[in-house]
Amino acid sequence: MTLPASLCGMDAKGRAFxxxxxxxxxxxNGALLEDVSCGVxxxxxxxLRCNETTRRFHVIWEQSGSGDGRQIGLAAxxxxxxxxxxxxxxxxxxxxxxxxVTSRRQQARYECEIAVEIRIRGxxxxxxxxxxxxSDGGCRVQVPHAMExxxxxxxxxxxxEERVWMHGxxxxxxxxxxxGIRFRQLQQSTQHKLENLLASSDKEVPDRRESAAxxxxxxxxxxxxx
Numbered sequence: 001m002t003l004p005a006s007l008c009g010m011d012a013k014g015r016a017f018x019x020x021x022x023x024x025x026x027x028x029n030g031a032l033l034e035d036v037s038c039g040v041x042x043x044x045x046x047x048l049r050c051n052e053t054t055r056r057f058h059v060i061w062e063q064s065g066s067g068d069g070r071q072i073g074l075a076a077x078x079x080x081x082x083x084x085x086x087x088x089x090x091x092x093x094x095x096x097x098x099x100x101v102t103s104r105r106q107q108a109r110y111e112c113e114i115a116v117e118i119r120i121r122g123x124x125x126x127x128x129x130x131x132x133x134x135s136d137g138g139c140r141v142q143v144p145h146a147m148e149x150x151x152x153x154x155x156x157x158x159x160x161e162e163r164v165w166m167h168g169x170x171x172x173x174x175x176x177x178x179x180g181i182r183f184r185q186l187q188q189s190t191q192h193k194l195e196n197l198l199a200s201s202d203k204e205v206p207d208r209r210e211s212a213a214x215x216x217x218x219x220x221x222x223x224x225x226x
Contacts, residue, residue: 002034005050011039023050024071028080028088031057035069045077053081107135110201116141117156117163118181131157133205136194138171138182147173155181159193166190 003023011017019038023031031048040046044059057074064070080088112134118127118141131139139157151170156163166183173179186194 003050005033005048007033007036007038007040007046007048009038009040009044009046012041021069023048026050026088029076030060031074032071033074034071036062036072037069040072046074048074055081107137108198109133109135109140109205110198111203111205112197112201114197115158118143119154121152121154132178134194134197136183136191136198138168138180140178140180143173143179146175147179149173153181159190159197162193164190164193 003026005021005023007017007019007021009017017038017040019036019040021033022035024034025032033048040059040062042059042062045056046059047054047056056077058077059072060075061073062070063072110133112131114131114134116129116131116139118129127143129141129143131141133140134157147170149170149172153168153170154165155168156165158164166187167185168181168183171180171182
């Protein structure tokens with residue numbers, strides 16, 4: 001069910017507009033509109049009249065909809081009018097947890113503790129660290145400080161009692177949680193040694209997002225939609 005409403009305000013050229021729209025959902029804190037044809041943009045302040053009540057909102061997002069109209073999201077710019085307070089439900093805890101259908105990992109990761117030497121381009125001294133898990137596309141290492149994502153590094157892994165050099169890129173770095181490195185330009189011999197290492201490990205590292213969702217349900221948040 002949708003509600004007819006009127007949207008009014010000023011466009012970027014200072015001209016007043018009045019647009020007939022439909023309200024898909026509404027709460028005390030905002031609203032979702034469709035069939036928006038006026039040139040309203042994110043950041044604009046508009047007035048929405050619905051059910052004989054007018055209220056001011058900020059436009060916080062927009063996207064193309066079906067047909068000629070658009071959808072926009074509104075955030076309330078003031079207190080809830082008394083005429084709205086009586087028919088809008090009170091905000092409550094949102095206990096919905098979005099299920100993870102599949103893992104986003106492209107390669108399986110396995111627990112493999114091996115020594116790693118990391119060199120950053122420049123004159124910085126090398127770092128000797130330990131990889132806690134490895135895949136054929138990258139590894140996660142424990143470093144004494146966070147590293148800037150997209151930093152290019154050279155790293156050596158001890159594979160089959162041999163120090164094997166390769167190039168890598170920092171994908172993420174969280175102090176206390178480890179630093180992710182994506183391997184680049186692997187030689188075929190290095191790829192074979194990695195495959196042998198992974199074949200020797202029978203403990204796959206679970207996706208931390210899935211395990212966190214199972215072990216630690218999300219804390220209650222407050223919904224902005226009815």
